[in-house]
Amino acid sequence: MKVVYTDSLIIGGGLAGLRVAIAARQRGYDSIVLSLMPAKRSHSSAAQGGMQASLGASVKGEGDDEDVHFEDTVKGSDWGCDQDVARMFVNTAPKAIRQLAAWGVPWSRVRRGNREVVINGEKVTITEKNEAHGLITARDFGGTKKWRTCFTSDGTGHTMLYAMDNKAIELGIPVHERKEAIALIHEDGVCYGAIVRDMITGELIAYVARTTTVATGGYGRLYSVTTNAVISEGIGCAIALETGVASLGNMEAVQFHPTAIVPVGILTTEGCRGDGGLLLDKDGKRFMPDYEPEKKELASRDVVSRRMTEHIRKGKGVPSRYGDHLWLDITLLGRAHIEKNLREVKEICEYFLGIDPVKEYIPVRPTQHYSMGGIRTGATGESPTLKGLFAAGECACWDMHGFNRLGGNSVAETVVAGMIVGEYVADYCQTNPLRIDTKLIEHFMDKEKNKIRAVLKRSKGESPIALKKEMQQIMMDKVGIFRNEADLTQAVEELKDLHQRSRNIFLRNKISSSNPELVEAIRVPKMIRLAQCVAYGALLRKESRGAHAREDYPERNDRDWLKRTLAYWKDENEDLPQLEYEDLDVMKMEMPPGSRGYGADNTIHHPDTEKRMAEIEDIRKANPKADRFEMQQLLNPIELPEKFRGKNERIGRGFN
Amino acid sequence: MSEKERILKFHILRYNPQIKGDTPTMKIYEVQEAPGMTIFIALNDIREKQDPSLQFDFICRAGICGSCAMIINGQPDLACRTLTSKFPEGEIKLLPLPGFELIGDLSVNTGKFMRAMSERVESWIHDQDADNVDLDRLEERMDPDVADEIYELERCVECGCCISACATKRMREGFLGAVGLMRLARYATDPRDKRSNEDFYEIIGDDDGVFGCMTLLGCQDYCPKDLPLQIQIAYLRRKMAMVR
Numbered sequence A: 001m002k003v004v005y006t007d008s009l010i011i012g013g014g015l016a017g018l019r020v021a022i023a024a025r026q027r028g029y030d031s032i033v034l035s036l037m038p039a040k041r042s043h044s045s046a047a048q049g050g051m052q053a054s055l056g057a058s059v060k061g062e063g064d065d066e067d068v069h070f071e072d073t074v075k076g077s078d079w080g081c082d083q084d085v086a087r088m089f090v091n092t093a094p095k096a097i098r099q100l101a102a103w104g105v106p107w108s109r110v111r112r113g114n115r116e117v118v119i120n121g122e123k124v125t126i127t128e129k130n131e132a133h134g135l136i137t138a139r140d141f142g143g144t145k146k147w148r149t150c151f152t153s154d155g156t157g158h159t160m161l162y163a164m165d166n167k168a169i170e171l172g173i174p175v176h177e178r179k180e181a182i183a184l185i186h187e188d189g190v191c192y193g194a195i196v197r198d199m200i201t202g203e204l205i206a207y208v209a210r211t212t213t214v215a216t217g218g219y220g221r222l223y224s225v226t227t228n229a230v231i232s233e234g235i236g237c238a239i240a241l242e243t244g245v246a247s248l249g250n251m252e253a254v255q256f257h258p259t260a261i262v263p264v265g266i267l268t269t270e271g272c273r274g275d276g277g278l279l280l281d282k283d284g285k286r287f288m289p290d291y292e293p294e295k296k297e298l299a300s301r302d303v304v305s306r307r308m309t310e311h312i313r314k315g316k317g318v319p320s321r322y323g324d325h326l327w328l329d330i331t332l333l334g335r336a337h338i339e340k341n342l343r344e345v346k347e348i349c350e351y352f353l354g355i356d357p358v359k360e361y362i363p364v365r366p367t368q369h370y371s372m373g374g375i376r377t378g379a380t381g382e383s384p385t386l387k388g389l390f391a392a393g394e395c396a397c398w399d400m401h402g403f404n405r406l407g408g409n410s411v412a413e414t415v416v417a418g419m420i421v422g423e424y425v426a427d428y429c430q431t432n433p434l435r436i437d438t439k440l441i442e443h444f445m446d447k448e449k450n451k452i453r454a455v456l457k458r459s460k461g462e463s464p465i466a467l468k469k470e471m472q473q474i475m476m477d478k479v480g481i482f483r484n485e486a487d488l489t490q491a492v493e494e495l496k497d498l499h500q501r502s503r504n505i506f507l508r509n510k511i512s513s514s515n516p517e518l519v520e521a522i523r524v525p526k527m528i529r530l531a532q533c534v535a536y537g538a539l540l541r542k543e544s545r546g547a548h549a550r551e552d553y554p555e556r557n558d559r560d561w562l563k564r565t566l567a568y569w570k571d572e573n574e575d576l577p578q579l580e581y582e583d584l585d586v587m588k589m590e591m592p593p594g595s596r597g598y599g600a601d602n603t604i605h606h607p608d609t610e611k612r613m614a615e616i617e618d619i620r621k622a623n624p625k626a627d628r629f630e631m632q633q634l635l636n637p638i639e640l641p642e643k644f645r646g647k648n649e650r651i652g653r654g655f656n
Numbered sequence B: 001m002s003e004k005e006r007i008l009k010f011h012i013l014r015y016n017p018q019i020k021g022d023t024p025t026m027k028i029y030e031v032q033e034a035p036g037m038t039i040f041i042a043l044n045d046i047r048e049k050q051d052p053s054l055q056f057d058f059i060c061r062a063g064i065c066g067s068c069a070m071i072i073n074g075q076p077d078l079a080c081r082t083l084t085s086k087f088p089e090g091e092i093k094l095l096p097l098p099g100f101e102l103i104g105d106l107s108v109n110t111g112k113f114m115r116a117m118s119e120r121v122e123s124w125i126h127d128q129d130a131d132n133v134d135l136d137r138l139e140e141r142m143d144p145d146v147a148d149e150i151y152e153l154e155r156c157v158e159c160g161c162c163i164s165a166c167a168t169k170r171m172r173e174g175f176l177g178a179v180g181l182m183r184l185a186r187y188a189t190d191p192r193d194k195r196s197n198e199d200f201y202e203i204i205g206d207d208d209g210v211f212g213c214m215t216l217l218g219c220q221d222y223c224p225k226d227l228p229l230q231i232q233i234a235y236l237r238r239k240m241a242m243v244r
């Protein structure tokens, strides 16, 4: 039995995983990162649009600060997020971006003087301040009050990930590539590492560690059409679920991005609309102002996606052999801008659609994009039920996004969570020496070996690829943008059936070393379980919140549903996850639930909301001299690692 | 896009070094073309319907991550963004990218190569103070043009096309290759990196470095990100020639 020991095991080499590894390494703990492929190819590299941090250097970001970012994030989440975590996040984001600047990200910078931009379909000249010249600039994104999304031309994620991986290489952190974690090792509520399959040789290796951090990204591939990478299959979340001890939070919260190209689902960034692009229907009419007169194309993502779907349902879509779509028009931005700041979009249009977006409209449709749910952790990133197991990034439900995340808040989360959770991982390493019985390792190793052996031996049964396709279609058709009781009930039943069938997978190619079909055989049953968590959670949540839109329950219902869904899979032989709920405490909220300001407000309020508002009013009156920092401390005291507690400086404003 | 759907013929090099006694052979697969079909779509179709053991690497399938470079009808390119309609004869020959360790079929280990390259050119900002930066304060300013210039050199996706197209690399095992020279040029342009020309000379000032390059420019012709390899290599060479 091959066993590798380390202090801090990190499953996933995207932005989040690498940043946790760096934190642990800098505190003196050995870290090993596992990845399905080279870390620099992780899906983080695909983020073109940008990273939110309230630096407020650009003139259109003036007046921005942590408080405004906090408000946008909480509103964006439809009050479904954890406000402590959102606070920790917004306060740390400016530090994260500044650190990345020191580590080599060539952030686009403010250029003093006049510059022409497109706002609301019109060319406007804005004047950047002299004293801001050379600081990190920002662009507009949906659902934000200020221009807060920092970027590097058209390749934000790429430059962030390269800087991060290069930093990891500098620190000598090993990245074990083409290694897939397929089970977690645990006993009595403590996690000790993972069973890992070498995807080239097929060998199973036990990685044993004081702490195990899952940072495996999203699970968009549960859906047949998604912007996500081919490897965004959620295996990290699944192995946490399969412990029966850790839980997954809010799996039903799945985001659809308004503008992926038709039919293949490759994303054109929100930067297109942020920079002034418009959505048009089959008549060439700009329709978003009719639905959302205030934010128009730049309403929150979930809102725009729903409005687009509504508009298509009204017969206003452009018919095509792949179904109806709408147009994204960026022609008004001009060639120079597109070739510099939206070049990746241009390349995608040229290569995959054969069109030139400088002159032609882009066919787009809302498409699965982001997984708000994931491994439930507390504010330190640790699972509340499985000690020593941490999670960070898109695979985690640290819960700063609630039911809808804002564009640019995800790459920001990966890095900020990496910084914060990384410190707590190091703390845990410091206080918890590794004590583990080899028998336990053997037990988990044998279990996985036997499973693989059984699959390879079976002489007839189900094709894993066929099962996966069925699952993806069910999710797409019945657990999509708009949801209802009848479809969801069917989806839950059909997925249950798939789950049973997945116990009987059979392979045509029977080798145990590098074998793509075996990889599917290992993953597909896990993916079906995740899909079941999503569908079942969606069926039971009888309200609409953020990206979870129930046609039969259109109102947000704080009274009954201001809570987080927790999915467990306690018994391997079960065919459905067990759902539990965790209340969000209104009386602790810095920002009690209100209206997001889209459409009519038909929220069913929580009885505590008014109470808390009155209480906040009293606190404000009682502390007339408190500045915004003191006020935040009174309303939402949070704990951050010592090194991230300082106030953030801004141009023209100092540390205020 | 033509509505008439053709039958494409894929000739694919099959070889799995993990299986004892396996030898490289070309195999032919027929696929019905669909509108907008890319090699990514076609290969998945083959794996699904004809041969589940076929190995290849795709991740972003959008021309962004650099995983899927292979030799397509004699030329290195990103397979995910290559449309089958590009080949009027309907014959498509696929070989794994040369110059890298073969994993199996069309899958090669670019990761190992690129990590070694990064370690060799020390692909990170060299600045003793980088880790003591006060994160609460305004970031160090940078001229907007300089930031853009660095980004232009950082767009490399480590796909390996340049390596596979380089005659020098074929003759000199230790030659750094365009990707490594480019990476170094990126840091040499970056004012945050405090390395001197002498420091860079230590890394690339020999025939395995910039002086080994014969400027035949296979690299530039095949770089899918159109990086200015020629200009940057020439610039490095001049700069290094001045050191000694």
Ligand SMILES: Cc1cc2nc3c(=O)[nH]c(=O)nc-3n(C[C@H](O)[C@H](O)[C@H](O)COP(=O)(O)OP(=O)(O)OC[C@H]3O[C@@H](n4cnc5c(N)ncnc54)[C@H](O)[C@@H]3O)c2cc1C
Binding pocket: A011, A012, A013, A014, A015, A016, A017, A034, A035, A036, A037, A039, A042, A043, A044, A045, A046, A047, A048, A049, A050, A051, A052, A156, A157, A179, A180, A181, A182, A215, A216, A217, A218, A227, A228, A229, A231, A232, A235, A236, A267, A269, A369, A370, A392, A393, A394, A395, A407, A408, A409, A410, A411, A412, A414
């Ligand atoms: C097309 C696109 C554009 C986007 N644009 C933006 C944007 O502009 N702004 C923004 O804020 N967000 C954006 N996002 C979202 C954001 O990019 C992701 O949420 C974020 O990068 C996820 O990072 P991560 O570190 O959590 O995971 P990833 O970067 O996905 O990394 C996951 C890692 O886990 C590894 N892994 C997975 N499973 C296993 C396993 N079983 N064993 C071992 N290793 C495993 C993988 O190899 C990989 O290294 C975009 C997303 C997409 C799809």
Ligand code: SF4
Binding pocket: B162, B165, B166, B167, B168, B169, B177, B178, B212, B213, B214, B215, B216, B217, B218, B219, B220, B233
């Ligand atoms: S120009 Fe230099 S690096 Fe590029 S292919 Fe020729 S020898 Fe190789």
Ligand code: SF4
Binding pocket: B155, B156, B157, B158, B159, B160, B161, B162, B163, B178, B179, B182, B219, B222, B223, B224, B225, B226, B227
């Ligand atoms: S320089 Fe171009 S060809 Fe070479 S690895 Fe980078 S992107 Fe690929």
Ligand code: FES
Binding pocket: B057, B058, B059, B060, B061, B062, B063, B064, B065, B066, B067, B068, B069, B078, B079, B080, B081
């Ligand atoms: S799969 Fe990412 S570049 Fe081709």
